[in-house]
Amino acid sequence: AQKVTQAQTEISVVEKEDVTLDCVYETRDTTYYLFWYKQPPSGELVFLIRRNSFDEQNEISGRYSWNFQKSTSSFNFTITASQVVDSAVYFCALSETFSGGYNKLIFGAGTRLAVHP
Amino acid sequence: DAEITQSPRHKITETGRQVTLACHQTWNHNNMFWYRQDLGHGLRLIHYSYGVHDTNKGEVSDGYSVSRSNTEDLPLTLESAASSQTSVYFCASSERGGGNEQFFGPGTRLTVL
Numbered sequence: 001a002q003k004v005t006q007a008q009t010e011i012s013v014v015e016k017e018d019v020t021l022d023c024v025y026e027t028r029d030t031t032y033y034l035f036w037y038k039q040p041p042s043g044e045l046v047f048l049i050r051r052n053s054f055d056e057q058n059e060i061s062g063r064y065s066w067n068f069q070k071s072t073s074s075f076n077f078t079i080t081a082s083q084v085v086d087s088a089v090y091f092c093a094l095s096e097t098f099s100g101g102y103n104k105l106i107f108g109a110g111t112r113l114a115v116h117p
Numbered sequence: 118d119a120e121i122t123q124s125p126r127h128k129i130t131e132t133g134r135q136v137t138l139a140c141h142q143t144w145n146h147n148n149m150f151w152y153r154q155d156l157g158h159g160l161r162l163i164h165y166s167y168g169v170h171d172t173n174k175g176e177v178s179d180g181y182s183v184s185r186s187n188t189e190d191l192p193l194t195l196e197s198a199a200s201s202q203t204s205v206y207f208c209a210s211s212e213r214g215g216g217n218e219q220f221f222g223p224g225t226r227l228t229v230l
Contacts, residue, residue: 006159033216045160045207045221052216091159097215102167103148104175105219107159 023092140208
């Protein structure tokens with residue numbers, strides 16, 4: 001069965017520290033997608049990134065970077081030089097993929113990041 | 118601009134009452150989903166739909182139902198509300214295809230007393 005594990009329930013850092021959020025997944029599919037979403041204190045869910053199972057290149061977007069490693073079934077998210085505005089709950093998710101355009105998401109439990117001034 | 122809306126944003130109800138949460142999207146997406154968010158569980162899938170008249174059960178579907186009579190709407194009904202259904206409910210939609218991200222509504226906070 002598919003499963004997503006975010007072992008870090010809460011992380012607290014001081015501004016400008018680098019922080020890595022871990023995500024480990026389980027799937028028997030050979031084709032799948034991984035996502036990260038951010039949920040700031042206001043409550044909405046914001047899409048951050050998508051990665052398909054055939055693309056193991058790391059991704060960098062400003063202070064955000066993602067490290068996808070199929071060998072360890074991990075899709076970790078690093079924030080460099082964290083800022084108070086990064087304080088949020090971050091969710092990693094796995095998409096089950098079937099023919100016909102189906103895309104159910106399986107979410108991890110989330111990691112609450114608190115960045116202190 | 119296209120969007121996905123939920124109503125009401127907050128609801129307090131009593132045990133045993135029927136409650137319907139509305140979800141409306143103007144993206145013209147085929148795929149729509151309902152999740153509930155509880156501490157320690159992340160988001161869990163309740164029901165989903167891949168098109169008009171198509172509905173499917175998710176991992177926590179007991180006590181909930183949905184119907185899809187048009188592309189834009191997927192209302193979620195709690196047949197007989199229970200205190201265990203106190204939660205934040207999110208609706209989402211997406212285009213067809215496993216790699217497409219889901220767009221989420223703002224959420225509905227439901228309290229069952």
